[in-house]
Amino acid sequence: MLAEAMGKDTFFQDKSILLLDKDAKKTNDRTWCFWEKGAGRFDDIVHKTWTHIYFAGQQFSQKFPIAPYSYKMLRGIDFYTTYLNRISSCSNITFRQEKVSIIKEDSSTVTVVTEKSEYKGKQVFNSIFDYQMTAGQKKYPVLQQHFLGWFVKTARPIFDIDQATYMDFSVPQKGNTRFMYVLPFSKTEALVEYTLFSEDLLSEDEYEVAIEHYLEQKLKSTDFEITETEKGSIPMTCYDFSEHNTLKTYYIGTAGGWAKPSTGYTFMSTSKKIPILVEFLKTGKPLIDLSFKNxxxxxxxxxxxxxxxxxxxxxxxxxxxxxxxxxxxxxxxxxxxxxxxxxxxxxxxxxxxxxxxxxxxxxx
Known part of the structure; x- marks a missing residue:
């Protein structure tokens, strides 16, 4: 997203920009969701939109219309394909599939060493997140939003295609914050995801048992096919990731603390911060002075x-x-x-x- 923003800005036309990623980004490895009022900048690649959400607690549940908002889902593969195509049209941007090993700095340059090569530049934007970044401190709690989801196809129609289940806390909590998240694409197809806010991950079979139980008990479906799966972990912390910034290396995305600490939502947060970062970069001021804390x-x-x-x-x-x-x-x-x-x-x-x-x- 940052590379695309810089690529279309004439200010950076005489700058040589290198985009490194260990993955080719040719698979649908994740989905992003966000709410938005009316039309938005990602609508041309949004996969599905819902105008109602369902919330369920232990004592209260309700289906809500959310106008003027709508809840939108974007598939990773659609984002990668679109943005890499835009980036490929920028003559000053090069994309290379290489895994970064280490980043080194001296008084004049910053060096990025990969498994294949070594590159020198003036500024590095680093989005590589590691939970070790938050280790060794007790000032801020570090939880995880961790999840496993099944894309399922059921034998009979069971889903309300106009309603996204935002949070269903009717599942057993077992001493944690646990809920189900359901995104229907048709009456027989949906992403059903088991999500927790807690310190520790579960074994994979614990997520799977919970999803299967939810499908059988809550959605009354025992005949279904799993077409895809996804899983992940998002940090939930107010730890100040800017402590890792230097004059030449600036952390962005989850590694920069751009995930909303209380929810884990990162995609729209990032899309709002990128233009601010780009404009600040054009001022020539030290990036270490740029803070998003409020x-x-x-x-x-x-x-x-x-x-x-x-x-x-x-x-x-x-x-x-x-x-x-x-x-x-x-x-x-x-x-x-x-x-x-x-x-x-x-x-x-x-x-x-x-x-x-x-x-x-x-x-x-």
Whole structure:
């Protein structure tokens, strides 16, 4: 996304840009979802859109219309194909499939060493994330949003094609924050994903057993085919990844802390930060001075403190929020587009005791 933005900006026409990736990006290795008002810049490659979401807690469940928002899904392969094609038309950008081994700096240049070669430049944007980046510190909790999903095709129609199941906390919580996430593409096809907010991963069969049980018990389907699978882990932390930045290396994406700490949503967060990064880069000021930290960071920190203290009550937070506020209010808050008084309204709609305790602990 950054390479494409620089490639179409005339400011960088005389710059030589190298894009390195260990993968050729020719498979559908992931999906991204986001909510958006009306038409958006990715609509030409959006795979599916939903106008309703379903939320289920332990005591409360409801289907919500989300206009003027819609919930959109983008397949990784469609994004890669489109953006690599755009990049290929830029004569000053080279894409090479090589795995980065190490990045070194001296007073004048930065050197990227790969398994095949060695490259020198003035600036490196590094999106390689490693959980070890957050190791050795206790100031900020580090949870994971980890998941495994099945793309299934059922023998009979069971899905509401106009409704995405945003969170279904009716599944056993087992001391963690656990929910199901369902994205239907037709009445017989959907992505069914088991997601947790917790410190540790599960064994693969635990995710699979949970999905199969959900299909059988909640969706009443025992006859289905698994056509694809996906799995992943997204960091949920307010750790300051900018500590790893230097004058010549700037971390971006998940490695730069661009994943929303309280939700793990990263795609639209990245799309909003890229133009700011590009404009800042054009000023010639040191990139180490560019920070995206704002008041929402503090809200996310309190939420993660609450989950760290008692991971089993995560469903209570979301259940209270969706029971007391509209999804439009929740989306606006998570998009970090609310004013301070709207923030207070959303915070007041959450369980007050655990958040008050977390706030007092941080203050004192």
């Amino acid at each position: 008041r929402f960071w503090y809200y996310d920190l309190l939420f993660l403190d609450v989950l760290k203290k008692n991971n089993a009550i995560g469903f209570e937070v979301f259940e209270a929020l969706f029971k007391n506020r509209t999804p439009q209010q929740v989306f606006k808050f998570l998009d970090e587009e609310t004013n301070f008084w709207e923030d207070l309204g959303n915070i007041w709609g959450s369980p007050k005791i655990p958040f008050t305790k977390a706030l007092l602990k941080r203050l004192f």
